[in-house]
Amino acid sequence: MGESVCPRGCPSVVLVGRREPPLRRTADAIEAAGGEAIVVAADVSNSRQVDAVVDRAVSGFGGLDHVFNNAGIMGSFEPITAMSEESFDELIAINLKGPWLMTRAALRAMITAGRSGAIVNTSSFLSTAATVGSSGYSASKAGLDAMIRAVALEAGPHGIRINNINPGVIDTPMLRAHGDDAIPALAARAALRRIGTPEDIADAAVWLCTDEARFITGQSILVDGGFNIPGPR
DSSP: OOOOOSSTTOOEEEEEESOHHHHHHHHHHHHHTTOEEEEEEOOTTOHHHHHHHHHHHHHHHSSOOEEEEOOOOOOOOOOTTTOOHHHHHHHHIIIIIHHHHHHHHHHHHHHHHTOOEEEEEEOOGGGTSOOTTOHHHHHHHHHHHHHHHHHHHHHGGGTEEEEEEEEOSBOSHHHHTTOSTTHHHHHHHSTTSSOBOHHHHHHHHHHHTSGGGTTOOSOEEEESTTTTTTOOO
């Protein structure tokens, strides 16, 4: 996030996460392409750290235009009878409270500065679907879908839009951590006969921040290759 100070495709970005090395690699790629990047190691579930991130974006780049809340965890998929309270609390803290905190801090800064812009969150197809063991994860993402409808009404008069991307099955380390055996079957279920890539989600996030999406707000948009068309499991 941050104000763009060079042509499209050459952004000024603040990269945020708990682990600095992967952020640094992304920053290096941005800078190699002619952009600017600031790396901030922070926990998105900590309000003080989130406020400091937004302050760093404003001080480093002169303002804040766009936010992509992509931090999230899948947690341990297990029946509710086996799931611990601590696991549930962690899911809610990162997947729901984190975007709420970042959205609050970003809107405060944007409204104070009189800047329009856009906020995009990563939700999930499991906010409306479900699988065995997804009670905590699905709850965290369904809460995110509900949250943006209220925020859209509050932010709209200031020219600020907020939307969610709801990915289907995406080829990420989070997915691979649960094993590769099920991936062919998951791909076969989708209308496009493949699982998604990080680029599929990134392109949608960027588009929602452009003027081409200027009349879209308060929406949770499936980006799933038609995975959900057959209906719930």
